[in-house]
Structure formats: structure tokens, C-alpha cells
Amino acid sequence: FLMERKTQVKINRKEVILAKMRKSCSCTPQKLKNFVMDFFPVLRWLPKYQCKEYIWGDVMSGLVIGIILVPQAIAYSLLAGLKPIYSLYTSFFANIIYFLMGTSRHVSVGIFSLISLMVGQVVDRELLLAGFDLNDDAPAALGDGSLQNDSLPNTTAFNLTIAGINAECGKECYAIGIATALTFVAGVYQVLMGIFRLGFISMYLSESILDGFATGASLTILTAQVKYLIGIKIPRSQGHGMLVITWINIFRNISQANLCDVITSAICIVVLVTAKELGDRYKHKLKFPLPTELVVIVVATLVSHYGKLNEVYASSVSGAIPTGFIPPKVPEFNLMLRVAVDALPLAIVSFVFTVSLSEMCAKKYAYTIRANQEMFAVGFCNIIPSFFHSFATSAALAKTLVKTSTGCQTQISGVISAMVVLLVLLFLAPLFYSLQKCVLACIIIVSLRGALRKFRDVPARYDANKVDTLVWVVTMSASALVSTEIGLLVGIVFSMLCIIVRTQRPRTALLGQIQDTSFYEDDSEYENLSTVPKVKIFRFEAPLYYANRNYFLKSLYRLTNLDPNLEAARRKKYEKKEKQHLKKGNHRTVNGLGIGETTLQLVPKQIDFQALVVDCSSISFLDTTGVNTLKEILKDYKNLNISVLLACCNPSVIDSLKRGGYFGRDFGCMQEMLFYSIHNAVLFAKDQK
Numbered sequence: 001f002l003m004e005r006k007t008q009v010k011i012n013r014k015e016v017i018l019a020k021m022r023k024s025c026s027c028t029p030q031k032l033k034n035f036v037m038d039f040f041p042v043l044r045w046l047p048k049y050q051c052k053e054y055i056w057g058d059v060m061s062g063l064v065i066g067i068i069l070v071p072q073a074i075a076y077s078l079l080a081g082l083k084p085i086y087s088l089y090t091s092f093f094a095n096i097i098y099f100l101m102g103t104s105r106h107v108s109v110g111i112f113s114l115i116s117l118m119v120g121q122v123v124d125r126e127l128l129l130a131g132f133d134l135n136d137d138a139p140a141a142l143g144d145g146s147l148q149n150d151s152l153p154n155t156t157a158f159n160l161t162i163a164g165i166n167a168e169c170g171k172e173c174y175a176i177g178i179a180t181a182l183t184f185v186a187g188v189y190q191v192l193m194g195i196f197r198l199g200f201i202s203m204y205l206s207e208s209i210l211d212g213f214a215t216g217a218s219l220t221i222l223t224a225q226v227k228y229l230i231g232i233k234i235p236r237s238q239g240h241g242m243l244v245i246t247w248i249n250i251f252r253n254i255s256q257a258n259l260c261d262v263i264t265s266a267i268c269i270v271v272l273v274t275a276k277e278l279g280d281r282y283k284h285k286l287k288f289p290l291p292t293e294l295v296v297i298v299v300a301t302l303v304s305h306y307g308k309l310n311e312v313y314a315s316s317v318s319g320a321i322p323t324g325f326i327p328p329k330v331p332e333f334n335l336m337l338r339v340a341v342d343a344l345p346l347a348i349v350s351f352v353f354t355v356s357l358s359e360m361c362a363k364k365y366a367y368t369i370r371a372n373q374e375m376f377a378v379g380f381c382n383i384i385p386s387f388f389h390s391f392a393t394s395a396a397l398a399k400t401l402v403k404t405s406t407g408c409q410t411q412i413s414g415v416i417s418a419m420v421v422l423l424v425l426l427f428l429a430p431l432f433y434s435l436q437k438c439v440l441a442c443i444i445i446v447s448l449r450g451a452l453r454k455f456r457d458v459p460a461r462y463d464a465n466k467v468d469t470l471v472w473v474v475t476m477s478a479s480a481l482v483s484t485e486i487g488l489l490v491g492i493v494f495s496m497l498c499i500i501v502r503t504q505r506p507r508t509a510l511l512g513q514i515q516d517t518s519f520y521e522d523d524s525e526y527e528n529l530s531t532v533p534k535v536k537i538f539r540f541e542a543p544l545y546y547a548n549r550n551y552f553l554k555s556l557y558r559l560t561n562l563d564p565n566l567e568a569a570r571r572k573k574y575e576k577k578e579k580q581h582l583k584k585g586n587h588r589t590v591n592g593l594g595i596g597e598t599t600l601q602l603v604p605k606q607i608d609f610q611a612l613v614v615d616c617s618s619i620s621f622l623d624t625t626g627v628n629t630l631k632e633i634l635k636d637y638k639n640l641n642i643s644v645l646l647a648c649c650n651p652s653v654i655d656s657l658k659r660g661g662y663f664g665r666d667f668g669c670m671q672e673m674l675f676y677s678i679h680n681a682v683l684f685a686k687d688q689k
Contacts, residue, residue, distance in 0.1 A: 005651070041373065042100050042411065049410065057407030062416020064291070064406045065108055065399055069417055070424050071293040072111060072399075072447070074318065074432060075440035078228065079116035079221060081123040081134075082175055084321050084432070086389055087111055088425050093385035094393040095418035099411045101377035103369040104358035106408050108399035108417075109381060113447065114217045115350055115394045117224075118484055119179055122342045125238055126178045126335075132171045134236040179391040181335035185343035186392055187382030190351055194375035202352045209491040210352065211454055212472040216479025216487050218451035219243060221444060226250055228441035229265040231258025231315060240482050260313035261438040268296055268442035276446060283405065293443050297435060305434035316437045321429040328387045345485045347382075350394040354378045357395040361404065398447060467502070471495045506542030508555035511615060511678070518679035520615075535685045536560050536609045537678060541618040544626035552629060562607060564636035610642055611685030615678055617648035627660030634662070634673075643688065645681040646674050 037043045073087035080087065091110045098109040124134055193199065223243045227234050227250065234249040275292035309315040355374050362369045381393050403413060454472075462469040474494045479487025511520040512529030520537055523529050538556055542548060557563040614630075622630070634644045649657070654674065657663060663670040675681035 038370075038373065039376070040100055041103050045410065049412070054409035054412070057409045058412040059416055061403050061406035061408035062413040063420060065403055065413065066417040066420025067291045067294050068399060068402065069110060069421055071297045071440075071443055073421070074297075074321075074435070075443040076111050076113060076116040078437065078440055079113060079120045079224065079444065080179065080391055081120040081127070082179060082391065083172060084318060085326075085425075085429065086176055086179070086391060087116075088321075088421055088429065089325070089388055090385060090390040090393055092418050092421045092425060093388055093390050094381045095414040095421070097381045097384055098377055099414045099418075101373070101380055102358075102411055102414075103373050103377070104361055104395075105367065105410050106361040106365065106400060106404050107354065107358045107395045108403045109354065109378065109395050109414070110393055110399065110417075112350075112353070112394040112396045113221055113444065114214060114353075114484070115346065115392045117217055117221050118342075118346050118349070119182060119391050121238075121484065122182055122339055123175050123178050124236055126338065127171065127175060128238055130174060132174065176389055176391075177332050177335055178339065180329075180331045180386040180389060182339040182343050182346065183382045183390065183392045184331040184386040185336050185340055186347040186350065187379045187384075187386065189343055189347035190375050190379030190382065193347070193351070194372050194379060197372060199351075199355070199371045199375055201348060202355060204492055204496075205348070205352050205488075206468070206471070206495055208468040208471040209475050209488070209495055210356070212475030212491055213349075213479050213484070213488050214451045215454045215472075216476040216481075217484050218448045219476075219480040220484060222448060222452075223247060225441035225444050228316070228437045229261065229445070230254070231261030231438060232256050240486070242483065243480050258313065258315060260309055260315045261436065264300065264309075264315070264436055265438045265442055268300065268439050269446060271296060272442060272446040273449075276449065296443070297432070297439060300439040301432060301435045304436050309436065310434065318432055318435045318437060318440070321432055323426055323429050325425070326389050329389070331386050342485070345488055346392055347379075349488065350382070350392060351375055351378055353397075354395040357397060357400050361400065364404075398450065467498050471498060500547065503542045503545075504548045505551055506540065506548065506618075508541065508552075508559065509539045510559045511537035511539055513682075518677070520678045520682075532682055532686075534608070534610045535613060535682055536611070537613045537615060537682070539615040539618065543621045544619050544629060545621070545623040546625035549625050549629050553633070556633065560609070560612065562640075564633070564640050564642075567607075568636070568639050607640065607642070611645060611681075611688065612637055612642055613645045613647055613675075613678060613681045613685065615648055616646055616650075616653055619653055620650070622653055622656040622660075624660065627656055627662060630657070631660065631662055643685065644673075645685060647678045647681040648676065649674060 069091045070088070073091045074084040077084040077087040094110045098107075102109065127134060193201065220243055223246050224236075226246075230250075232250070232253045233256070234246070234253050237245040237249070272292055275290055279286065279290055279292075304310065304315065304317060310317045351374075354377075355369075355371050358369045358374050359371070378394065385391075385393070458469065458472075461472065471491065471494060475487055475491030477487075478490035482490070509522040509524060512523040512526075512531055513520050514526075515528060515530055521529060522539070523531070536559075538559060540552055540555070544552055612633075619626075630644075630646070637644050646657075657674075658667065663673060672684070675684065
């Protein structure tokens with residue numbers, strides 16, 4: 001039977017586009033109100049805030065995250081190659097802006113190790129190109145943030161034109177200038193992606209790519225912190241192969257290790273890891289996570305200060321951290337041009353991590369987020385803070401999990417966290433002067449436990465899906481051994497190549513009938529299937545297009561044990577020889593056989609089927625080459641008196657076949673060529689003479 005298709009109403013795309021444009025361009029008070037409330041979701045949910053029910057959870061989670069943020073912000077400044085004060089600015093402004101614009105109630109936006117690493121790599125590269133020495137400590141932070149060359153070590157003058165004034169800028173000033181320019185451009189990219197609704201880009205970053213990227217970047221972060229752990233001074237490697245070069249330099253200079261830093265690092269790592277393991281084991285009994293990092297920082301700072309570890313043992317310390325806020329400054333346009341390319345992967349990674357964590361929380365707690373608004377939120381979390389000496393931000397998995405586990409209910413929690421950071425900025429920052437850098441390195445390394453544990457999941461991942469495991473390994477290796485940006489690009493390209501290869505060489509099979517049923521399955525995978533007499537059923541498990549056309553034909557000929565082109569050529573050859581002998585009047589052939597015997601040899605092998613059924617259930621689409629391929633096999637098998645029947649075609653495949661002329665001009669033979677189930681096609685083939 002032939003099912004009748006519904007008549008599709010033709011849509012005038014021009015009218016639709018014009019109608020949408022008229023609707024978008026119209027401006028009414030109600031529409032303006034909705035736009036403002038959509039752009040600032042806080043205006044919708046804050047008036048409905050249930051203070052008695054939510055306030056305790058929000059305050060508690062906000063305080064816990066704020067306590068965690070402070071030591072992490074100071075520690076991650078090492079990754080970004082900037083002073084700790086800028087990390088604190090970043091954490092403060094990101095929480096405030098996401099409170100106003102974010103749609104996720106639980107995600108924690110702020111400083112993130114991978115983003116800090118990507119920022120730091122760009123900062124280091126530009127500092128080297130500008131002639132600064134990365135190996136010397138920069139001078140103390142300037143309280144007023146002024147641009148000046150104060151004749152301290154490593155303050156190579158670099159000319160910048162700011163607000164029309166030519167000023168000379170030192171290393172620290174130039175580093176934060178690069179970071180803010182990079183952050184501003186990344187934010188602009190994210191806002192533009194939101195305007196043009198390019199959130200679909202995140203679909204190309206699979207879980208395997210993101211996990212591999214995070215693990216590879218974690219290895220890079222770990223490598224960069226080793227020199228602080230053992231207190232050696234080695235050149236900060238840049239460019240491709242940084243991980244390998246850094247480890248070579250570490251082993252070359254291992255004899256210069258600072259014993260004080262080594263002992264401090266060992267103690268801190270043992271304490272942090274033990275506390276983390278105990279926290280994970282008894283987390284169901286703890287109302288909130290133990291603030292281990294803060295305790296370690298406070299104790300280590302006191303020991304360093306009163307033990308005079310910097311003066312006596314030459315242990316490297318954080319140095320002066322100014323209080324208050326540096327006056328805002330517009331990011332330098334000339335620097336934006338230098339980092340425009342670097343900002344693109346930064347923008348994509350920042351957005352993808354934020355949206356994926358937001359969707360995870362929304363699914364867990366049964367509410368919805370708007371991915372496009374999340375792109376705007378994270379974009380402005382980069383654009384606005386870049387004027388206040390901050391660098392790129394993103395949602396962070398570890399802090400988000402802590403936030404959810406401590407009773408967070410709404411974005412109010414972020415404001416509480418920002419207030420904790422503000423307290424440090426205004427009053428407590430100078431107290432961290434004597435904090436050893438090796439302690440900060442320990443905090444960073446221990447925070448990488450989750451990403452580094454992915455290595456333990458490789459066997460299980462391999463058993464689940466070998467291709468995804470290969471994508472993970474390639475992305476991780478490229479991110480660690482080449483660079484993080486190249487690693488991300490390699491992961492995306494390799495993942496796409498895997499998809500292309502899988503469609504180029506998909507599974508193919510001949511099907512057999514399940515006994516006493518109308519169902520058919522792969523004869524090589526299942527036992528006790530019945531072969532249908534005189535009928536071959538071929539399944540191709542991929543779209544049929546130009547890249548896999550040859551594989552389709554080779555698989556079909558191999559499984560059916562018949563190449564119609566070779567068979568037709570063989571028959572013509574024998575017929576031609578026979579005609580030549582008959583013209584000569586010789587009734588015996590060149591082989592010494594009679595005419596009757598030769599007739600038997602005109603078909604070199606017996607064809608054991610008279611119908612070929614192609615199961616199209618796995619063919620999602622056909623291109624022009626795919627349609628021509630099916631027309632080709634239809635013609636070739638017809639020359640051998642073998643009919644080709646198509647079964648289980650979806651509507652788009654049927655439309656492609658119609659447009660390609662597979663069924664003829666008037667579709668008169670369509671009922672005899674197309675079937676809605678394999679069994680119907682088999683029954684029709686059996687009824688043929």
C-alpha cells in the first residue's frame with residue numbers, strides 16, 4: 001500500500017522574515033518593559049523572593065563560597081601572571097553582575113583555573129614580545145594604579161597612548177593592560193554570539209572534548225606550579241611544548257630547590273588532601289564544607305610572618321596587596337587588536353562551561369535557564385569588569401557543587417560572596433603579605449584533583465565508547481603537549497573527523513528473518529535467523545552521500561557476492577566470443593566445448609537471488625550522489641533481471657528520490673519500488689515471477 005502524504009502549505013519566507021522584522025523593530029511600552037526585565041532577570045525573581053524560606057541557605061552558601069573564593073583568587077593570580085589584587089577584583093565584579101543578569105540560581109561565576117591559565121599564557125607571550133623579563137618578580141602593586149615608570153627592577157618602559165596621553169608603562173601595568181584588553185574582546189565576542197544566537201557553537205564541544213581539554217590544561221597548570229612548590233627559579237616557558245620544556249628545566253635545576261618551600265609544600269598538600277578526602281567521605285554528615293584552604297592560608301601566613309621565612313630562608317612570598325579600588329580605565333584599543341584571535345577560544349570555553357553548569361543545575365533543581373541570556377550575562381561579566389582591572393571569568397564546577405551542597409536557593413548567594421571579597425579588598429588584603437607562593441601553588445594543585453582523576457576513568461570510558469576515548473586522549477595530549485588553545489581546536493577537528501570517518505565506513509549487514517515473525521535482523525550478529533529464498537536484504541547504517549558512495553557499493557557487492565558490472569561485462573565477453581565462432585561456422589568453441597556446453601558457461605556463477613531489498617531505515621538523508629548511486633544499482637541489477645526494492649525510507653529520503661527521478665517522471669512504478677516495511681518488500685519479491 002502507498003500512504004498519502006499531507007499537502008504541505010508553502011510558506012512565503014519573505015513575508016515571514018518581514019513580519020519578524022516588523023515585530024522586532026516595533027517599540028511599545030510593554031515590549032520595552034519585557035526587554036528590560038528579560039535582560040535583567042533579577043527584576044523578575046527578586047520581587048518574588050521568599051525571604052523566610054531562602055535567606056538562610058543563601059547567606060550560608062554565600063559565606064562559604066566567599067571564604068573559598070579569597071584563597072583561590074589569590075592562588076589563581078599565579079596562573080594569570082598577575083597580582084592577587086586583580087583576582088580579587090575579578091571575583092567581586094563577576095558575582096555582582098551575574099546576580100543582575102544570570103538566570104541560573106546555583107551556578108558560581110568567578111575566577112576559574114582554566115580561564116586563568118589561558119589568560120596567563122597570553123599575558124606571558126605579550127610581556128616577552130614587549131621586552132619584559134618574566135623571571136624576575138614585578139615591583140609592588142601601585143595603590144593608585146597610575147601608569148608610571150618608577151625605576152624599579154623589571155619596569156621596562158613601554159609606550160602606551162591612553163586618552164590621547166603618551167605614557168610609559170611598567171611590567172605589572174602592561175600585564176593587566178593585556179589581560180583587560182583580552183577580557184573585553186572575549187566579552188564582546190560573547191555578546192555578539194548572543195545577539196546573533198550562535199549558542200549552537202557549544203554543540204561542537206562534546207563531553208569528551210571538554211574533559212580532555214580540562215585534563216590537559218590541568219597537567220599544564222600542575223607543571224607551571226611545580227617551581228613554586230620546590231622554590232626554584234626557572235625561565236617561564238612559552239609557546240608550544242611548554243610542558244616538556246618546563247619539566248626539563250625543573251630537573252636541570254632541582255639541586256637549587258629551597259628546603260623551606262619543599263617542607264611547607266609537603267605539609268600543605270598532606271593537610272589539604274586529607275581534609276578533602278575526609279570531606280568527601282563524610283559530606284553527608286557535614287552541613288557545609290570545611291574551609292581548609294582558608295585555614296591553611298591563615299596558619300601559613302602567620303608562620304611565614306613570625307618565622308621570617310622570606311628573610312631567613314629566601315622563601316618567595318606574595319608581597320604587598322593594596323586595599324581599595326584602583327580608578328577605572330578603558331582597555332587599550334591597540335592591545336585589543338593584538339589579542340583579538342586569542343579572545344575567541346577564551347570566549348567559547350568560558351561560555352560553554354557556564355552554560356553546561358547552568359543547565360546541569362537547572363535540570364537537577366527543576367527550573368529553566370535561558371542559554372542566550374547566559375551568554376549575555378557571562379559576556380557582560382567580562383566587558384564591565386575589564387574597565388576595573390579584572391580579567392576573564394567563567395562558571396566553576398567545584399564552587400558550583402559547593403554552592404548547591406550548602407543550601408543555595410537564589411543568586412542572592414553571589415552577592416553575599418561578593419561582600420566577603422569586598423571585606424578582604426577594603427581591609428584584610430595587606431595581611432597576606434607574608435603568604436608563601438608555594439602555599440598558593442599547593443591550593444591550585446589540590447584543586448585539580450577532579451580533573452586529574454579522569455585518568456582513572458579511562459578504562460571504563462574505553463569500554464563504553466572507544467571513539468570517544470580516542471577523542472579524549474587526543475584532546476588531552478594536544479592541550480598538554482602543544483598548547484591549550486591548539487588542544488581545543490585539535491579536539492574539535494579530530495572529533496569531526498571521527499564522525500566523518502564513521503559515516504564513511506559505517507556498519508553494513510545482510511539481514512535474516514526472525515523465525516515466525518515479520519522482523520529481520522543482522523545475520524552475522526544473531527543466531528537462528530532464516531535466510532529468505534531468492535531475496536537478499538541489505539542494510540546500510542549511515543546517510544548515503546558522496547563521501548561513502550564507494551563504500552556503499554563495495555559493501556553491497558561483497559555481501560551479496562555479486563558485482564553486477566563485472567557480471568554484465570563477463571556475459572558480454574562470452575556472448576561476443578560465441579558470435580565470432582558461429583560466424584565462422586564452427587560449432588565448437590575455442591575451449592573445445594559444444595554450443596550447448598558454452599551456453600552454460602555464459603553465466604560463470606549461479607545468481608542465488610532475484611530481488612534485492614535495501615533497508616533504508618538508517619539512511620537519514622541522500623545527496624545528489626546518493627540518489628544517483630541508488631539509480632545506478634537499480635539499472636545495473638535490472639540488467640541481470642534482479643529487482644531492487646527500497647524499504648523503510650523516511651519522508652526526506654523519499655522526497656530526494658522523487659526529485660532525483662528515481663521513480664520515473666510520473667511516479668507510476670513507485671508502489672512496486674518503495675515499501676514501508678522490510679516484510680512488505682519481501683512478500684512482494686516472493687510474489688514476483
